[in-house]
Structure formats: C-alpha cells, structure tokens
Amino acid sequence: MPSAPDTVPDIAAPGLDRAQCYPALLARDARFDGHWFVGVTSTGIYCRPVCRVRTPRQENCRFFASAAQAEAARFRPCLKCRPEMAPAAPLRWSVMDASRTLARQAAALLEAGESESVEDLARRLGISDRHLRRIFAAEHGVSPLQYLQTRRLLLAKQLLADSALPITEVAAAAGFRSLRRFNAAFVEQYRLQPSALRRGAPPVATACGEPALRLAYRPPYAVEALLEFLAARAIPGIETVDLAQRTISRSLRIRHGGRVHAGRLVVRFDTAQPVLLLSPCAAVWGTAASLIPLVRRWLDLDAEPAAIDARLGDLAEATPGLRLAGCTDRFELAVRAVLGQQVTVAAARTLGARLVQRFGTPLDAGQAAPGVDRLFPLPETIAQAPVEAIAELGIIRRRAEALIALARAWPQLRYAGEAGGQGEFEAAHAELVALPGIGPWTAGYMLMRGWSWPDAFPPGDVVLKKMLAARAAEEAPADPEQWQPYRSYAVLQLWRRAAAAPKN
Secondary structure (H helix, E strand, O other): OOOOOOOOOOOOOOOOOHHHHHHHHHHOOHHHEOOEEEEEOOOOEEEOOOOOOOOOOHHHEEEEOOHHHHHHOOOEEOOOOOHHHOOOOOOOHHHOOHHHHHHHHHHHHHHOOOOOOHHHHHHHHOOOHHHHHHHHHHHHOOOHHHHHHHHHHHHHHHHHHHOOOOHHHHHHHOOOOOHHHHHHHHHHHHOOOHHHHHOOOOOOEOOOOOEOEEEEOOOOOOHHHHHHHHHHHOOOEOEEEEOOOOEEEEEEEEEEOOEEEEEEEEEEEOOOOOEEEEEEOHHHHOOHHHHHHHHHHHOOOOOOHHHHHHHHHHHHOOOOOOOOOOOOOHHHHHHHHHHOOOOOHHHHHHHHHHHHHHHOEEOOOOOOEOOEOEEOOOHHHHHHOOHHHHHOOOOOHHHHHHHHHHHHHHHHOHHHOOOOOHHHHHHHHHHHHOOOOOOHHHHHHHHHHHOOOOOOOOOOOHHHHHHHHHHHHOOOOOOHHHHOOOHHHHHHHHHHHHHHOOOO
C-alpha cells in the first residue's frame, strides 16, 4: 500500500471541528455526506462520512470542507465510498453575496470546460485574476487550478469505474488535452495507474442497456412523488417516466466545451441504496463534466432533506424527502410555464406536445427511443415563427405572442443564465414580469424550477390560498414566511396534499 503523506496540513473550513465531526463519522451520518470529507493520516486516503470501512482513530483523522482541499493535502480518494459520487453542499442562495456568486460561477465555468486558464476565467467574469484567486480561495479553500485538477481527476476516476469508455476517451471527457498528461496527473495524485480501476466488476447498466454513472444523494428521497410530478408533465416525444421501473428517459441539449451537444439520457433510482444511475447515450457521454451537475440540479440530488423537513414541520410529515424538480432546459421550462397558464396540467401537456411536434427537431436514429424521439424547439425557432403557426395548435393568440416575445428576449434575459444571489433573483423576476403575457405567478414558477430556487412562493396561486385557508381553519401554521428559506418545498407539499385530497 502506498504510504501516507509526509506532512498533512489540517485544512478546514470555519466551524469544521474534529471533535464535532468525529461523532458523525462514527455514526456514518448521511446528513453530512458531501459537506466534508475525512482524510486518514495512517493510510493517506480520504473518505465520505458514510464510508463503511472500519472507522479510523480520531487522532488519525483530518477533516476537509471539500474533496479539492483533501487532495491539495495529498490524500487520495477512497475506492470503497468513492468521494466523486458524493452529493454537493447546497447553495444558500438567499444569503449569498457577490463574491460568493462569482466564485461559484467561476467553478461552474471550470467544470463545463469553458475556461482553461485563470486569466481567461477572470476576463469572462470581468474581474482581475488576482481578485479571482482571492475570492475563489475564500469560497473553495483551494486555487482555481487545484480545484479544476481535482474535478478532472475525480470525473476520470468515476468514468473509469462506471463506464466502458476507452481510457483515451475518459481523458478527453475529463478535460485532459493528452493521454500522457492524464496518466501523469493520475499517477502523481493517486499513486495508481488509471487502468487499475478497470480490473474490478463490470459497469452497472440501466434499463436502456447503457453503462451508468452512480450519483449519490442524502436520504430520505420521495422518489415516487418526484416521478409522479414529472410523469404528469412529461411531453410525448421529449420525456417518458416509468413509475414501476423508477426511470426517466428524456432528450436534451447540453452546452459543454464551447459546443452544444444533443442526445438522450436515462436515469434510474436504485432500490437498494441512495444512488441514482445516470446513463447518457453515446452522443453526450463526453459531456459528463457538465452533465453530472445538470442532472444533480434537475433531480435535486444535493438537497438536505433533514434540514428542509425540520423547517416545514408537520407539512412534511406525509411526504418526507420531497424534492424540487428542476429542469434540463430553462427555455423548455419557461415555455411550459406559459402554456400552463389558467389550464390544467393535462391540457398544458397536450399543448406542449403539439408545439414539439410542429417546431421540435427529430433526434438522430441512433439516439431515439420509444416515446423520446425529438428535441424541444430552440428559442430562435419560436422567435421566428408566425403567431398564426403557433395559434393554430390551439394556443390562444395572446399566449402565442407571449411565447414569441419570450423567445426573442431570451439571449439577454438573466433567467437564461445561472442563478446568482437574492438580488439576482429579484432582478430576474422583474425582467420576466416585464415581458408580455408573463405575470408574477408564472415568473415565480419559472425561477422556482428553472433556477431550482428553494425559497419561492408563487403569488396568487389559487390552490395554495385554499390550502393555507384550510390549515388556518384547523389552527395549523399557515404563514408562508415560517417556511423560509424553503418555501418552494412548502409549495410542493401543499400542491401534493391538494391533489390527494378527496374531491367534492
């Protein structure tokens, strides 16, 4: 076995204390999974708090706020608990300041392969490289280049373990420009040849037969509730949901490395452990660095159900672990929100299906599957469409005009980009309601799901008003403010209760 690091700095985020973390490690408490990692000085390995191997002695433990910090201290990832699978620490959007926003945006650009140097990254963000290094280190505990190297190596490790991709393709997908550089970095950091990870069990396959990447989440997770929510809204040709198999299959476009890639993916919730199996088609395997965070946000894999349910109190008792379903395409979600105005979910789904059949793009034959054979229309396609061509689908003219206005404004909208802090939320909301045909409810719904905003409460919602009135009549807490900063989850709980209530 390779030796442990000679010197091990005790890197830790503020408030990350060995005496506080060690009891959670002893209990293998899943609530802390992804919030910190433990490095073991006697082995030189770092693990997730849920690792099932024998717990090390407390004096041999060093706790780190991120995998990047652990690797900067020369620990290598555990092959048992696989730190690359861990859920991320969720963002606290409502208290996030401008520096944190920039640091998170910088990390997202690095992961998506949109910047290869600190100088280029700083230029894209409109700040100096010195300022970028300072705010990045304050947020992530390492330099941008250390962060990027860790993300690349962990992604490569995951692809080596979970896919059958040739090592050359693994290196390229992880962002390495040459196989030689990849091999050198892997051996230097992990003291292990990449091919050594290929000697174990064959990759797990999903229902589609493709290899699957394993993505962990914190239990509990109300899988059936999430699948039911998505199944009711699934547009034929774009998405299918199989409740019995616990799978979702859908088409998507994803931007990675300066290009847009199109294809299909299948996800399946494992029944034996808190893991999602992600299986992309061949056309999008190479986008794994961008695809994994997209899927994690879409299915809310990084949520903290214990904290959320504790805040919601009795409201979460019927469905603990309810997740906020996001989206894979903000424009698609925005169009669905407009189509859903003042009609039932089923009617909005029908209108969406017509729009997709008329303006969507067929998937390539090798990517399509039963029920998933088209891509959602692009903003520029809808922007150029005559009002009459949309209205003849059964969409009222005023709504058709709203879709065209939304599509034409799309490139400049804040909502089209990544979420920022509370100020960005308010600015994006104001931009959306300024568009014709988009009111406060529609804008709030777009941000709640499109930006995965945890603290939205769409105003004027008839169902929510009725449910709050019923709670007040029962002398139950009925003020939405009490559920901050998780009002979006309260909305989903109230909608679900309303749907399950007996109809008069």
